[in-house]
Amino acid sequence: MDILNAIVVLLNFVIIPATAYGAQLALGALGVTLIYGILRFSNFAHGDTMAFGTMIVILCTWGLQAAGVTLGPLPTALLALPVGIALTALLLMGTDRAVYRFYRRQKAKPVVYVIASLGVMFIMNGIVRFIIGVDDQRFDDGERFLISVRRFRDLTGLEEGLGIRTSQAITVVVALIAMVALFWFLNRTRTGKSMRAFSDNEDLALLSGINPERVVMITWLIVAALATTAGTLYGLDKAFKPFTYFQLLLPIFAAAIVGGLGNPVGAILGGFLIAFSEVGVTYAFRKVVGYLGPEGWEPAGMMQLLSTDYKFAVSFTILLIVLLFRPTGIMKGKTI
Amino acid sequence: MIEVRDLHKHFGGFHAVDGASLRIETGSITGLIGPNGAGKTTLFNVIAGMLAPTQGQVFMDGEDITGLAPHRLFAKGLLRTFQIAHEFHSMTCRENLMMVPPGQSGESLWNTWFGRKRIADEDRALRAKADEVLEFLTISHLADHPAGMISGGQKKLLELGRTMMVDAKIVFLDEVGAGVNRTLLKTIGDAIVRLNRERGYTFCVIEHDMDFIGRLCDPVIVMSEGRVLAQGTIDQIKANEQVIEAYLGTGLKNKAKLEGIGA
Numbered sequence A: 001m002d003i004l005n006a007i008v009v010l011l012n013f014v015i016i017p018a019t020a021y022g023a024q025l026a027l028g029a030l031g032v033t034l035i036y037g038i039l040r041f042s043n044f045a046h047g048d049t050m051a052f053g054t055m056i057v058i059l060c061t062w063g064l065q066a067a068g069v070t071l072g073p074l075p076t077a078l079l080a081l082p083v084g085i086a087l088t089a090l091l092l093m094g095t096d097r098a099v100y101r102f103y104r105r106q107k108a109k110p111v112v113y114v115i116a117s118l119g120v121m122f123i124m125n126g127i128v129r130f131i132i133g134v135d136d137q138r139f140d141d142g143e144r145f146l147i148s149v150r151r152f153r154d155l156t157g158l159e160e161g162l163g164i165r166t167s168q169a170i171t172v173v174v175a176l177i178a179m180v181a182l183f184w185f186l187n188r189t190r191t192g193k194s195m196r197a198f199s200d201n202e203d204l205a206l207l208s209g210i211n212p213e214r215v216v217m218i219t220w221l222i223v224a225a226l227a228t229t230a231g232t233l234y235g236l237d238k239a240f241k242p243f244t245y246f247q248l249l250l251p252i253f254a255a256a257i258v259g260g261l262g263n264p265v266g267a268i269l270g271g272f273l274i275a276f277s278e279v280g281v282t283y284a285f286r287k288v289v290g291y292l293g294p295e296g297w298e299p300a301g302m303m304q305l306l307s308t309d310y311k312f313a314v315s316f317t318i319l320l321i322v323l324l325f326r327p328t329g330i331m332k333g334k335t336i
Numbered sequence B: 001m002i003e004v005r006d007l008h009k010h011f012g013g014f015h016a017v018d019g020a021s022l023r024i025e026t027g028s029i030t031g032l033i034g035p036n037g038a039g040k041t042t043l044f045n046v047i048a049g050m051l052a053p054t055q056g057q058v059f060m061d062g063e064d065i066t067g068l069a070p071h072r073l074f075a076k077g078l079l080r081t082f083q084i085a086h087e088f089h090s091m092t093c094r095e096n097l098m099m100v101p102p103g104q105s106g107e108s109l110w111n112t113w114f115g116r117k118r119i120a121d122e123d124r125a126l127r128a129k130a131d132e133v134l135e136f137l138t139i140s141h142l143a144d145h146p147a148g149m150i151s152g153g154q155k156k157l158l159e160l161g162r163t164m165m166v167d168a169k170i171v172f173l174d175e176v177g178a179g180v181n182r183t184l185l186k187t188i189g190d191a192i193v194r195l196n197r198e199r200g201y202t203f204c205v206i207e208h209d210m211d212f213i214g215r216l217c218d219p220v221i222v223m224s225e226g227r228v229l230a231q232g233t234i235d236q237i238k239a240n241e242q243v244i245e246a247y248l249g250t251g252l253k254n255k256a257k258l259e260g261i262g263a
């Protein structure tokens, strides 16, 4: 029995990575859920919006690095983030003007928007691949570890080490700041309340003098901030590849739906739920069990439920179960 | 003054409003009556900018306001209530009322960050106003209840309260009285008269309760099958053969039906 080592292994391989991944999914799901709540459609272009924002951040980071500007131990990308957000906001508002506003005027059905967003997705997809290519891009710089595995071992004298990457720590901190700012905005400011009112009852909001175009524009602005932040954090933590961002659509939608579409708190819960399930199910628990059992009882198998190749099956299964048994999600969002 | 000129609203082949022309004089409390399905609510929807007319125009004080967005009309002082009460489900009754007045400082993103003091002052005034309105409507005790939880009649009161939050010019009330108990109905009637006299609100009131209409409204407009059938004082209307045939004869039946729904 060696509980300490077991905990360290669990922290190092499951809890810390899942927390960082969960925060990234939560930010992504918040964007999806806001669009659903206010514009009333499932935006399939969200993954590629994240890719676009991240691409701008990467290009800007490279520029800054070339000019010799860095943030010291922190990744330079944080400095480039506002630029990414601003350009993504322009892109989204432009898309709204060019595409979605037309359907809004027609009072089109949600399914029409969904298909339109599919088209937008393909276009954004093309723009990103055209500009930055299809390959992996790494853009993290600065200090790699907050605490490295070896230092942890030296400090504690434990057999197992615990490493915390800078990108993981930054993800959690930035995500926390973004979420607090978002909730403060939605609950405390007049504009945020107008957005909630609009999401709650559109007809009444219109007749209460709320300008729908303004609400929509501010929604896109917030979505741009959330999507670019989520994408950049994911890219710093793993790597940037357009196709990966497209694939993120599944866990992100699963998170938003599990949490209850249109419900921001639910999106956050959903993000962590999906991340922990995904990491937990695909992790080999052999070592943890080995430490917990008596000496020499280390199991022969890997104690791994699914190979990491099947990680998307996790989101998919959770999604299926939720849609079958509780279609409004954990936090009672809107039914789809 | 609101003037509606030859207004049509078709849903597919169905003519819900079929060439209605009418005037609502400034300072009046105009009644709008007619059998179920006559097109009264649809007419309101078109005037308030919720639906685009198939044909025809709406003027407000001589200005063509046809097809203007609801929030623009709101800014001009044109308000309406819904026949089926609407509310911001997850907000409290007080917050529901506080949502109404537009153009506050808090609306601008700049002020959100840099004009905190001004917003706080405005908020306080707004809150006091909302509490006053709730008091007036005798639902002060519901101030902190989520509006989604209150009863149907109480939601109707909240609808009326919403129009009292701003200085409106003209208010369209779509059956505010349906589902509200008798004593309260009298209170609502008095409120309408007071708002009309003291604050100069013009009203256009849809009601099926002829006593209520008779007590408040002059003139009364009767709609039937999407058209204006008659117009005049309540006594003229009650004596009008066509109206009796189209509406008043079936009035009792309608009222019973409505109260059944309201209960």
Ligand SMILES: Nc1ncnc2c1ncn2[C@@H]1O[C@H](COP(=O)(O)OP(=O)(O)OP(=O)(O)O)[C@@H](O)[C@H]1O
Residues within 6 Å of the ligand: B011, B014, B016, B034, B035, B036, B037, B038, B039, B040, B041, B042, B043, B083
């Ligand atoms: N969106 C719509 N699509 C199709 N038909 C509609 C629509 N809205 C209203 N109608 C039809 O138009 C007609 C007029 O409806 P409206 O609601 O204006 O009647 P009303 O005079 O308000 O009746 P009531 O006294 O029952 O409220 C009805 O026959 C209704 O079925």
Ligand SMILES: [Mg+2]
Residues within 6 Å of the ligand: B040, B041, B042, B083, B174
């Ligand atoms: Mg009606």
